[in-house]
Amino acid sequence: MAVLGLGLATGCRHGAAAERPADARAQAREYLAKNQPERALALLEAEFARAPEDLEVARALTEAQVKAGRTDAWIAELQRRNGQAERAVNHYMLGLAYFSRASDAGAPAVEAFERALALKPEEPEFHYRLGLARLESEQYTAALGPLRRAAELAPGRAGVLLPLAKALHRTGDTAGAVAALGALVKRGPSPSEVATARALMDQMADPFARFPKALEPKLEEGLRYLQEMDAPHPAIVVFEEILRDYPDLAVVHALLGLSWQRLDDAGRAVEEFKRAIELAPEDGKNHFYLGELYLGRQRPEAARPYLEKAVELNPLLDTAWFRLGDLHLERKDLKAAGEAFRVLTFLQPNEVPPRGKLALVYQLEGDWAGAERELMQVVERDPENVEFSLRLGLLFAEQAKRSTKPEERRQVTEKAEKWLRKVLEAQPENAVASRVLQQLKTPRAQ
Numbered sequence: 464m465a466v467l468g469l470g471l472a473t474g475c476r477h478g479a480a481a482e483r484p485a486d487a488r489a490q491a492r493e494y495l496a497k498n499q500p501e502r503a504l505a506l507l508e509a510e511f512a513r514a515p516e517d518l519e520v521a522r523a524l525t526e527a528q529v530k531a532g533r534t535d536a537w538i539a540e541l542q543r544r545n546g547q548a549e550r551a552v553n554h555y556m557l558g559l560a561y562f563s564r565a566s567d568a569g570a571p572a573v574e575a576f577e578r579a580l581a582l583k584p585e586e587p588e589f590h591y592r593l594g595l596a597r598l599e600s601e602q603y604t605a606a607l608g609p610l611r612r613a614a615e616l617a618p619g620r621a622g623v624l625l626p627l628a629k630a631l632h633r634t635g636d637t638a639g640a641v642a643a644l645g646a647l648v649k650r651g652p653s654p655s656e657v658a659t660a661r662a663l664m665d666q667m668a669d670p671f672a673r674f675p676k677a678l679e680p681k682l683e684e685g686l687r688y689l690q691e692m693d694a695p696h697p698a699i700v701v702f703e704e705i706l707r708d709y710p711d712l713a714v715v716h717a718l719l720g721l722s723w724q725r726l727d728d729a730g731r732a733v734e735e736f737k738r739a740i741e742l743a744p745e746d747g748k749n750h751f752y753l754g755e756l757y758l759g760r761q762r763p764e765a766a767r768p769y770l771e772k773a774v775e776l777n778p779l780l781d782t783a784w785f786r787l788g789d790l791h792l793e794r795k796d797l798k799a800a801g802e803a804f805r806v807l808t809f810l811q812p813n814e815v816p817p818r819g820k821l822a823l824v825y826q827l828e829g830d831w832a833g834a835e836r837e838l839m840q841v842v843e844r845d846p847e848n849v850e851f852s853l854r855l856g857l858l859f860a861e862q863a864k865r866s867t868k869p870e871e872r873r874q875v876t877e878k879a880e881k882w883l884r885k886v887l888e889a890q891p892e893n894a895v896a897s898r899v900l901q902q903l904k905t906p907r908a909q
Contacts, residue, residue, distance in 0.1 A: 491523055500530035518588050521552050525559040534560055554579035555589060562596055569600040580609070587616035591623050598626050603633035621650035625659055637667055637745070645778040648806050657779075657810055664779045670714035670746055681705055685718065695725040713743035717752060724756055732756055747777025754786065763790050781810050788820055800824050808837075815841050815848070822854065831862050849889050853896055856882035860899050876903055 487506045494503035507524040514520055528537040541557040544550070558575030561567035576593035583589060594610035597603075610627040617623065628643035644660050652660065674682065685701035688694045702719045705712065720735030736753040743749060754769035767790050773783040788803035801824040807817035818837040825833035835858060841851045859879035866872040880903055886896040 488520065488523065491527070495523065495526060495530065498530065500527040503527045504531060515550075516552055518552065518555065518586075521556050522559060525556045525563075529560060529563045534563060549578075549582065551579045551582035551586070551589070554582065555592070558592055558596065562592075562599075568596065572596040573600065573602075585616065587613045587620065587623075590616065591620075591626075594623075594630070595626050598630055603630050606630045607634060619650065621647055621652050621656065624650070625652075625656055625663075628660070629663060632663065632667055640667060641776060641778070645775065648778045648809055649802070652809055654812055661779050664777060668746060668748070668777055670717070670743070670748070674712070674714065675709065678705055678709065682715070689718065689722055689725070693725075695722040698722045711742055713739045713746065713749065716742065717746075717749050720752060720756075724752075724759075729756060729760055745776060747773040747775070747780055747783070750776065751780055751783045754783070758786060763793065766790070778806075779810065781807060784810065785817070785820075792820070792824065797824050797828050801828070813844070815845075815851070819851065819854070822858075826858060826861075831858065834858055847889070849886055849893075852882050852889075853886045853893070856880075856886060856896060857899060860903060863903065879903055 487510055491503040491506040491510070494500065494506075503523070504527045507520060507527055510520045511517070511524050525537065528534065538557060538560050541553050541560065544553050545557070554575050558572045558579060561572035561575055573593065573596045576589060576596055580586070580589040580593055590609040590613035594606045594608075594613060597606035597609070606626070607630050610623060610630055613620070613623045614627055624643045624647040628640040628647070631637075631640035631643060640663070644664055647656065647660055671682075681701060682705065685698045685705070688698035688701065699719060699722045702715050702722065705715050706719070709715070716735045717739040720732045720739065723729075723732040723735060733753065733756060736749060736756065739746070739749040740753065750769045751773035754766040754773060757763070757766035757769065767787070770783050770787045770790070773780055774787065777783075784803050784807045788800050788807065791797075791800035791803060801821065804817050804821040804824060807814075808821055811817055818841055822834040822837035825831075825837065835855070838851050838855050838858065842848055842855065845851075856879050859875045859882065863872050863876040863879055866875060880900060883896045883900040883903075886893050887900070890896070
């Protein structure tokens with residue numbers, strides 16, 4: 464069932480899309496979300512009769528059949544239809560129905576998707592489903608071809624990149640898997656896709672994966688000193704003892720660097736971080752540690768290449784994206800800053816700072832609608848957020864000041880006054896809101 468639900472969210476809209484408003488579909492999705500598949504079925508059957516090549520409707524209809532407990536009957540019906548006249552969409556729905564059952568998620572589902580693809584070879588959704596079915600059947604090499612083809616045919620589709628990354632990782636192409644995750648985070652992944660991507664990235668970039676078992680108690684002792692007891696001196700003693708016997712353990716050099724950094728010994732910290740990078744150049748966190756250190760020493764230009772390398776090697780490093788965004792903002796590279804903060808809004812959709820930063824970038828670019836959208840996402844969730852209410856007021860005030868159209872200026876002035884008054888209701892002594900509100904009123908009084 465999880466796969467069918469994912470299909471509703473990420474399925475490609477190729478095929479004969481309907482022109483009619485999607486009210487019936489929206490209602491059906493709502494019924495499915497409320498686990499009322501019987502009510503959804505009538506709507507979806509009518510929609511499918513009207514648009515028999517629409518894959519979005521086909522997915523929803525199959526999900527409703529499965530949720531209603533009619534999987535066997537639906538499979539039999541699809542087989543009957545294909546017996547009368549083969550159609551790609553029927554094989555597609557048959558594959559989805561098979562895939563919903565653990566016993567048939569392998570060969571039967573794969574065979575159905577292969578047949579759908581044979582009948583319609585340029586449909587990216589069919590490539591995607593075939594790749595996914597092979598992946599879930601642990602046919603990792605066989606999954607790569609259709610997943611890559613799906614990505615080529617639908618380059619804007621984020622959902623295909625996650626299984627592609629998994630297949631690449633399973634076939635030994637870690638660099639390719641990381642690149643796929645890097646593309647994913649820039650294409651607006653859902654929170655569930657981000658969670659899955661983090662788990663996969665943590666698996667690929669586990670610095671302790673090959674750590675000697677015999678040394679694990681010693682390592683835990685050092686970590687306890689450093690992380691729990693905030694005692695870097697004894698931690699250093701422990702980590703140096705480990706390195707005397709195993710001098711090429713990159714993760715221990717990184718931990719030693721963090722310990723020296725805690726003692727404000729930047730020289731030794733830099734030395735250890737560089738040694739960690741030398742031993743494990745593919746680990747983005749080692750580059751991040753060195754970039755953070757340089758930032759802390761007020762050396763932004765030295766920090767930037769290490770932070771850029773960090774997110775290239777590990778695109779799920781939230782703090783690295785935030786630091787990069789700030790560095791680009793300081794350099795007035797608004798395009799790069801916008802990309803960094805936009806990625807962060809996907810990685811941390813409920814956090815306030817990334818949206819605030821992205822709104823600032825949009826405002827500096829003159830994209831008033833973009834800035835308003837990001838600020839509104841915060842105040843809609845947190846109506847009492849005075850800071851963002853003030854920023855909305857200031858945004859509209861600036862827009863009003865720059866507007867050359869009287870009607871537009873009047874409308875945005877009203878919006879500015881609304882938000883500034885809201886600020887003053889919560890903070891009557893707020894001098895900024897009071898001053899800007901007075902400035903807005905003055906021209907109209909003259």
